Amino acid sequence: MFHVEQCHKTTTQNNQNIKAMNKELLLKNLRNIPDFPIPGIQFKDVTSLFKNPDCLREMDDALYELYKDKGITKIVGIESRGFVMASSLALRLNAGFVPIRKPGKLPAETISETYGKEYGRDTIEIHKDAIDENDVVLIHDDLLATGGTMLAAYHLVKKLNPKKVMINFLIELEGLKGRNTFPADAEIECLLTLEGK
């Protein structure tokens, strides 16, 4: 059974917004798959939230409330579960959507980062012209585990010199302490914080 709390670094206003979200509904619908993709991993299957229209609406509204006044011009989604809410939020905020993808998937000139993750190593890429110095960027992914994927994404986006970069997750696995891998001034928000790994 998971215990749910707000993320540590949320502002008062953000906390009020997150409280208004129906966490119980999301928790009830979040499927856990033990030992996937390898033994020892408790895989949080967010597709069980994406397939439920009420859960989609809860998450979409909560994200909109969190970010509606931040002047965001680009939302970066991390392949592939990060694409879902990133693109719907981009539409609501009248911002652009930018994909971060696995190597060899993006057709134009890219920059890349390689990093370690909870299971194995990986590389991610972004189009070099996807972001410029006038952009205020939110990077979104479904889940914060060790933080390796998002930290690589954060470095990647920073190389393109935007005005500001913020970070968002649907779910944080608090026990893995992924937050500690980020610089102290990183603005990180998440909708659900689950105890454990």
Ligand code: AMP
């Ligand atoms: P990490 O880089 O360790 O923070 O891992 C985050 C990425 O791996 C995200 O894109 C997640 O989709 C995926 N991931 C890692 N661990 C899990 C887990 N226990 N349940 C679901 N997704 C996970």
